[in-house]
Amino acid sequence: MDIVRHTLKKYEIIEKYLGACKILFESERKPNFLYIDGYSGPGKVHFEDSDWGINKLIAGSPLIAIEKLNPEKSKKISCVFIENDSKNFSDLESYIGTIKNVKCLQGDANLKIFEVLDKISPFTVVTILLDITKYNELKWNTVENIAHHKKPYGTDIIIHLPFYTMNAYNNWENDPEGITNFFGCDDWKQLYEKKRNGVLEIREFEEEIVNLYKKRLGEVAGYSVVKSVPIRHVQSLKQTQRTIYYLIYGSNNEKAAKNIMDYVMDDKTLHRYLNKYIKTLEEWGKLEKEKIKNKLTLFDFSNKIIKS
Numbered sequence: 590m591d592i593v594r595h596t597l598k599k600y601e602i603i604e605k606y607l608g609a610c611k612i613l614f615e616s617e618r619k620p621n622f623l624y625i626d627g628y629s630g631p632g633k634v635h636f637e638d639s640d641w642g643i644n645k646l647i648a649g650s651p652l653i654a655i656e657k658l659n660p661e662k663s664k665k666i667s668c669v670f671i672e673n674d675s676k677n678f679s680d681l682e683s684y685i686g687t688i689k690n691v692k693c694l695q696g697d698a699n700l701k702i703f704e705v706l707d708k709i710s711p712f713t714v715v716t717i718l719l720d721i722t723k724y725n726e727l728k729w730n731t732v733e734n735i736a737h738h739k740k741p742y743g744t745d746i747i748i749h750l751p752f753y754t755m756n757a758y759n760n761w762e763n764d765p766e767g768i769t770n771f772f773g774c775d776d777w778k779q780l781y782e783k784k785r786n787g788v789l790e791i792r793e794f795e796e797e798i799v800n801l802y803k804k805r806l807g808e809v810a811g812y813s814v815v816k817s818v819p820i821r822h823v824q825s826l827k828q829t830q831r832t833i834y835y836l837i838y839g840s841n842n843e844k845a846a847k848n849i850m851d852y853v854m855d856d857k858t859l860h861r862y863l864n865k866y867i868k869t870l871e872e873w874g875k876l877e878k879e880k881i882k883n884k885l886t887l888f889d890f891s892n893k894i895i896k897s
């Protein structure tokens with residue numbers, strides 16, 4: 590699986606969030622913590638960027654979670670990774686191997702998540718990452734059923750709202766049913782109409798679309814805290830461009846959500862981080878180019894780059 594620059598921002602959010610969860614839930618008095626990555630991908634992803642001279646396999650969301658949560662050494666923290674594509678699943682299994690408190694499941698996340706939720710002990714806080722590529726991979730019913738699943742502590746979710754793949758091929762017009770299944774209603778049609786008539790600019794339309802989903806998470810799914818952060822195309826250090834997707838967070842634990850997500854989803858902090866990270870990568874790219882071509886080098890900044 591290939592990733593591009595803006596994916597680094599997603600990884601930063603996941604890392605920060607799970608880092609905070611690790612600290613929060615490791616304490617004896619706190620409930621157990623289960624992290625489900627519903628759309629795991631292959632575990633490691635290929636990051637190639639010729640401008641920066643980078644061509645590496647780096648940790649994807651499952652390996653980031655294992656590094657941050659360290660479930661193997663924990664009595665209270667566990668992870669489940671779900672992936673439906675056979676090739677991605679076999680890569681995932683081979684990268685992860687056998688780790689205590691970690692399970693990989695092959696299948697449709699819209700079903701598998703509930704097999705997991707039905708089995709876990711009540712004294713468990715759950716966070717589910719729903720990092721889809723296309724809107725038709727996640728049904729609104731799944732989100733609503735996760736939110737209403739009977740767990741004393743509720744279940745937090747982080748959802749990828751794939752604005753870019755909705756816009757691509759003009760799916761608003763070509764696949765209205767698919768888009769309605771994603772939102773669980775067809776209120777998006779009025780917004781699209783306004784965009785078509787020029788009443789809404791593309792950025793305004795995008796914001797309205799995200800607000801519609803957030804409103805549904807609040808009013809229909811019943812989340813008391815709903816936050817979002819845009820993931821935009823990164824062209825250069827100073828410029829970010831069109832929106833690719835949003836990450837949206839829903840929780841009923843207002844205190845934890847405040848402590849964790851205000852910090853994790855602060856776009857300004859993330860942007861500063863991203864700039865710093867990109868600079869490191871650029872420097873690294875320059876160094877790599879100067880080195881003797883066939884001599885393998887291993888560069889490790891905070892374990893971000895993993896040996897292939």
Ligand SMILES: C[S@@+](CC[C@H](N)C(=O)[O-])C[C@H]1O[C@@H](n2cnc3c(N)ncnc32)[C@H](O)[C@@H]1O
Nearest residue numbers: 628629630649650672673674697698720721726
């Ligand atoms: C955006 S990628 C995940 C990337 C990964 N989270 C990361 O950051 O490294 C989405 C993944 O979901 C998988 N997928 C698509 N539909 C699915 C479904 N219904 N159930 C489970 N996995 C699915 C795809 O095969 C793909 O590997």
